[in-house]
Amino acid sequence: MTLLRSLSLPLLLAAALPAGAARLSLEVEIPALQVAEYHRPYVALWIEREDASVAANLAVWYQQDKPGHKGDSGTKWLPDLRQWWRRSGRGLRLPVDGVTGATRPAGSHTLAFDDRNAPLRDLPPGSYRVVVEAVREVGGRELLKLPLQWPPTAAQEARAQGKNELGAVRLSATP
Amino acid sequence: MIRTPRSPRLSSLALALAAVALPLTAQAHKAWLLPSSTVVSGETPWVGVDAAISNSLYYPDHFPMPLQSLAITAPDGSKAVAQNPHTGKYRSVFDVELNQTGTWRIASVNSGLFASWEENGQPRRWRGSEETLGKEVPKDAKNLQITRSAGRVETFVTSGEPSTGALQPTGSGLELVPVTHPNDLFAGEAARFRLLIDGQPAAGVEVTVVPGATRYRDSQDEFAAKTDADGQFSVTWPAAGMYWLTASLQDDKAAPPASARRASYTATLEVLPQ
Numbered sequence: 001m002t003l004l005r006s007l008s009l010p011l012l013l014a015a016a017l018p019a020g021a022a023r024l025s026l027e028v029e030i031p032a033l034q035v036a037e038y039h040r041p042y043v044a045l046w047i048e049r050e051d052a053s054v055a056a057n058l059a060v061w062y063q064q065d066k067p068g069h070k071g072d073s074g075t076k077w078l079p080d081l082r083q084w085w086r087r088s089g090r091g092l093r094l095p096v097d098g099v100t101g102a103t104r105p106a107g108s109h110t111l112a113f114d115d116r117n118a119p120l121r122d123l124p125p126g127s128y129r130v131v132v133e134a135v136r137e138v139g140g141r142e143l144l145k146l147p148l149q150w151p152p153t154a155a156q157e158a159r160a161q162g163k164n165e166l167g168a169v170r171l172s173a174t175p
Numbered sequence: 176m177i178r179t180p181r182s183p184r185l186s187s188l189a190l191a192l193a194a195v196a197l198p199l200t201a202q203a204h205k206a207w208l209l210p211s212s213t214v215v216s217g218e219t220p221w222v223g224v225d226a227a228i229s230n231s232l233y234y235p236d237h238f239p240m241p242l243q244s245l246a247i248t249a250p251d252g253s254k255a256v257a258q259n260p261h262t263g264k265y266r267s268v269f270d271v272e273l274n275q276t277g278t279w280r281i282a283s284v285n286s287g288l289f290a291s292w293e294e295n296g297q298p299r300r301w302r303g304s305e306e307t308l309g310k311e312v313p314k315d316a317k318n319l320q321i322t323r324s325a326g327r328v329e330t331f332v333t334s335g336e337p338s339t340g341a342l343q344p345t346g347s348g349l350e351l352v353p354v355t356h357p358n359d360l361f362a363g364e365a366a367r368f369r370l371l372i373d374g375q376p377a378a379g380v381e382v383t384v385v386p387g388a389t390r391y392r393d394s395q396d397e398f399a400a401k402t403d404a405d406g407q408f409s410v411t412w413p414a415a416g417m418y419w420l421t422a423s424l425q426d427d428k429a430a431p432p433a434s435a436r437r438a439s440y441t442a443t444l445e446v447l448p449q
């Protein structure tokens with residue numbers, strides 16, 4: 001236990017994976033906005049091929065319905081994530097295990113993927129872009145793209161800075 | 176199909192003439208159906224549709240479209256019913272409950288026969304169906320001209336993934352057959368469609384496209400395309416927005432008893448931003 005306690009959290013996470021696993025880490029910042037009416041954004045993260053077709057969905061955050069809810073379902077507004085909806089969402093049966101989930105509050109959110117698990121396990125080698133699209137009810141929409149070579153042969157870093165609905169987005173991939 | 180009370184000010188003939196003939200005089204008046212959304216999601220989403228014949232797009236400023244001729248086709252090809260219909264001074268409105276996923280075709284379809292002849296030196300005009308033609312128009316009328324007319328005004332709404340079941344041509348009048356799906360249109364991209372007349376390729380027909388929101392600019396900004404031998408034409412959307420696409424045709428290839436046919440087609444298409 002003393003040994004474990006002395007290890008930092010990232011090291012523990014790394015230790016949980018077998019040696020040699022290629023990893024992709026994404027850090028997505030949802031900015032805190034001072035607006036009269038704030039709703040958490042809907043956010044979709046996916047990997048697109050060079051022709052903009054979708055290779056893998058990474059995460060989709062949208063309003064989940066409470067049991068026995070009345071009125072419009074949270075799925076009603078998914079087409080507002082209009083590129084994701086066009087490229088992938090409209091053909092999916094929701095929810096999607098391991099992909100869809102509740103909206104997240106302002107702050108920085110880290111997502112970790114590796115080549116031992118879906119969806120990267122099944123991703124053929126190639127040039128891709130990670131796409132992050134965010135849209136907020138009675139707010140705006142923003143879309144950012146970051147380059148990704150998969151599998152990584154050396155450590156990769158990419159950054160993009162949103163202006164309105166997204167803050168900093170960081171991508172890091174390690175072989 | 177739904178029934179609405181007849182306007183006290185206009186006979187049903189005048190209404191029918193307006194619905195059929197107006198798209199042919201598109202320079203002055205534009206007939207349209209405008210859905211509240213074209214791309215929707217959820218279990219049973221609804222759309223509201225405005226229906227009008229107007230000068231500007233898409234502002235109901237002239238005349239409501241009569242709702243007698245609505246033809247709503249569900250994704251599986253079955254007919255659906257308009258809900259909450261109302262005809263006001265300048266526009267008609269109705270709702271459609273999208274209780275199937277896929278693409279819905281929401282149309283107003285008119286067809287009929289027009290006849291003109293001379294009687295005792297006076298011009299006579301008549302409009303009706305094939306059933307009433309024999310009873311109401313004398314066969315030996317002087318200078319008898321019979322024209323077959325078909326008009327379609329429509330729009331498309333997709334819940335979930337676009338489908339083509341509702342877009343199968345009926346084989347009557349001018350119809351648009353998608354090469355590019357009409358609910359998959361994006362600014363800066365080209366879309367390709369095929370125009371059919373009575374089920375056959377409509378070759379050499381001019382298609383006119385007018386962007387919506389005409390109130391906020393000085394010109395129509397219309398652009399045109401022409402169909403090739405296969406009836407196909409291509410449109411590149413300059414910007415996101417609603418577009419009014421129209422075409423009409425007049426020739427003498429009519430099925431008897433008519434000796435001429437005229438047909439018009441109008442669609443409201445939404446082009447989304449990238």
